[in-house]
Amino acid sequence: MGFYQGTSTSSSEDYSDYNESKVKSILRKMFWQLGLSCVFPARLRRISSKNQSQADILNSNGGNKNLEHNKAWLLAESGGCGAELTNADPQSVHSSFRFSFCSQVELESLNMNSSTAATVLMVNLDNGMTESRAKELKWRRIESLERSISPVANTLIRFSYGEILSATRNFSKGRVLGRGALSCVFRGKVGVLRTAVAIKKLDKEDKEAAKAFCRELMIASSLHNPNVVPLVGFCIDPEEGLFLVYKFVSGGSLERHLHGKKKKGVKGGSSLPWSVRYKVAIGIAEAIAYLHNGTERCVVHRDIKPSNILLSSKKIAKLCDFGLATWTSAPSVPFLCKTVKGTFGYLAPEYFQHGKVSDKTDVYAFGVVLLELITGRKPIEARRPPGEENLVLWAKPLLQKGKGAIEELLDPRLKCTLKNSDKIAQMIEAAASCITNEESRRPGIGEVVAILKGEESPVVSKRKKSGFLGNGCVIDCYSHLQQTNSEMRSHLALAMLGVSEFEDDDNFFCR
Numbered sequence: 001m002g003f004y005q006g007t008s009t010s011s012s013e014d015y016s017d018y019n020e021s022k023v024k025s026i027l028r029k030m031f032w033q034l035g036l037s038c039v040f041p042a043r044l045r046r047i048s049s050k051n052q053s054q055a056d057i058l059n060s061n062g063g064n065k066n067l068e069h070n071k072a073w074l075l076a077e078s079g080g081c082g083a084e085l086t087n088a089d090p091q092s093v094h095s096s097f098r099f100s101f102c103s104q105v106e107l108e109s110l111n112m113n114s115s116t117a118a119t120v121l122m123v124n125l126d127n128g129m130t131e132s133r134a135k136e137l138k139w140r141r142i143e144s145l146e147r148s149i150s151p152v153a154n155t156l157i158r159f160s161y162g163e164i165l166s167a168t169r170n171f172s173k174g175r176v177l178g179r180g181a182l183s184c185v186f187r188g189k190v191g192v193l194r195t196a197v198a199i200k201k202l203d204k205e206d207k208e209a210a211k212a213f214c215r216e217l218m219i220a221s222s223l224h225n226p227n228v229v230p231l232v233g234f235c236i237d238p239e240e241g242l243f244l245v246y247k248f249v250s251g252g253s254l255e256r257h258l259h260g261k262k263k264k265g266v267k268g269g270s271s272l273p274w275s276v277r278y279k280v281a282i283g284i285a286e287a288i289a290y291l292h293n294g295t296e297r298c299v300v301h302r303d304i305k306p307s308n309i310l311l312s313s314k315k316i317a318k319l320c321d322f323g324l325a326t327w328t329s330a331p332s333v334p335f336l337c338k339t340v341k342g343t344f345g346y347l348a349p350e351y352f353q354h355g356k357v358s359d360k361t362d363v364y365a366f367g368v369v370l371l372e373l374i375t376g377r378k379p380i381e382a383r384r385p386p387g388e389e390n391l392v393l394w395a396k397p398l399l400q401k402g403k404g405a406i407e408e409l410l411d412p413r414l415k416c417t418l419k420n421s422d423k424i425a426q427m428i429e430a431a432a433s434c435i436t437n438e439e440s441r442r443p444g445i446g447e448v449v450a451i452l453k454g455e456e457s458p459v460v461s462k463r464k465k466s467g468f469l470g471n472g473c474v475i476d477c478y479s480h481l482q483q484t485n486s487e488m489r490s491h492l493a494l495a496m497l498g499v500s501e502f503e504d505d506d507n508f509f510c511r
Helices: 010-039 041-047 054-059 083-086 091-097 102-106 131-151 161-167 211-222 253-258 273-293 349-354 359-375 392-398 402-409 421-434 444-455 456-461 485-495
Strands: 070-077 101-103 118-124 176-179 183-190 193-203 233-239 242-249 298-301 309-311 316-319 326-328
Touching: 083 402, 091 444, 102 309, 118 242, 131 211, 131 233, 131 326, 161 183, 161 233, 161 242, 211 233, 253 309, 253 349, 253 359, 273 298, 273 309, 273 316, 273 359, 273 444, 298 359, 349 359, 359 392, 359 421, 359 444, 392 402, 392 421, 402 421
Parallel strands: none
Antiparallel strands: 070 101, 070 118, 176 183, 183 193, 193 242, 233 242, 298 326, 309 316
C-alpha cells in the first residue's frame, strides 16, 4: 500500500519528558546511593538491621492505594544470608547485590524473612494524572496540531468522524484498499454526490502519528499535477485519531497489473501491454520531475514503487502515498536521516547503508520500477533460480548489451517489434542510468525523462560519456559492478532477509 516531517505537539512532549526525567532522577539517586553503600557498608547494615516489617515498608508509601502503579527496586539482597552482608569485605559487597523490578503487590508475595537483608526503594510511577488532566493534554495536542496545519487547512475539506465512519461503512474489511506499517487505506464515498475517495487511517496508538499526519498533509496539499493523486481533505478527531482523504483512482495499482495473480480461465497474454507500460514510465518520470523541480521546495518521495503508482480508467499513471515524503533544501543537496524507511528492493545504496537522502534516492527507486516494467519481475523473488533472485543484480550485466539485451530482459508476455524496439531500448538505457550505485553518477530525473523520450538534452550531452557507449549500450562504471562472488552472496543474503514471509506483501518496510 502506499498512501508523513511536521511540527511536534510540544505540550504533550514536555509533559512526557517531565515524567521521564523525574523517574530518571530517582533512579540516578538510587544508583548514587548504591555506590555510597559499597563504600560505606555500615549505612547499608543499619538500614538492613532495622527489622522493619514488610507492611511498614509498604505502608510508608501510602498504604495499598494504587499498589500496581508503585514499583519497587530491591537494591541489595544477600540471598537469605544477612550475616554475609554484614561481614563482607567492603570491596565485595556490591557483588552480592541482586536487582529486580516488581510491583508492590508482587513485593508482598516475596515472603522475605528476618534473615534476608534487603534494601527496598519504592518508586511511585503513578503520574497521578486525573481524567480531566488527560483530557486537557489531549486537547492541547489537538490545538498544537491545528496550529501546525493552519496555513493549508482552509484549502482542504474538513470531514467529521461521522462522515468518515459512514463513508467506510464502519471501516468494513471489504473496503480495505491496502495496509501500511502504521496505516490502513479504505475506499469510501463522501458528500451529496457520493464522490469516491481513498481514506487513510493513521494508527492512533503510534506516538509519531501527529508528526506523520502533519508532514503528509502539508506536503500532499502543496502538490498539483495530473500525475499525482490529489489530497481532498482530512479529519482530526481527539478520540478516534487522524485521517487523510485522497481522490480515489479506479484503475488499480501498477503492482496489481504487473504482479497480480492471473484470473482463472485466462491463459497467456498480459493485462498491461507495452504501450501502456511506456506511457506509465513517462507519466511517473514526469511526476517525480515535478516533485523535484516543479514545486517551491524539492520533495523527495522516498517510497517509489508499483504499489504506490495508480492507474486511472484511461491508464494515466498517478503517484500516491506521501507518508514517507520529505522536503530537501534543493535537488541534489543530500541530507542524513536517522531512520531508514522505505521498501526493500527499492532503496538506493547510499540511503540504505548511510541514511543519505536526496532526489537521487527517488531516481534509483524509479530505475527499479523501470526494470519491473521491462521484465515483469519483482525486485526480490526467492523462487527464482540462483543468481536471479535480486532483479538489479541479475539485470546489470545484461544492461551493458543495450539493444542486444532486449530478448533476455523483456517480459516473456510481451513481443518486441520494429515499432516498439526503440522505446524498449530507451527504457533499458534509462533504467541502467538510474540504478547506478554511485549517487554522483546517477542522472537527475530531468535527464531520465529525456532518455525515455529519446531526446538529446543539453544536460545529457554535457555529462561524462564514459558510461554510455552509444546504441543504447550502458555500462555502470561504479566499482560495485565488479563485486566478488562473496560480496554478491552477502548482498543477496541481505536482500533475501525476511523475503519468504513478506514476499507477497506490498507493505514490507525496512524500519
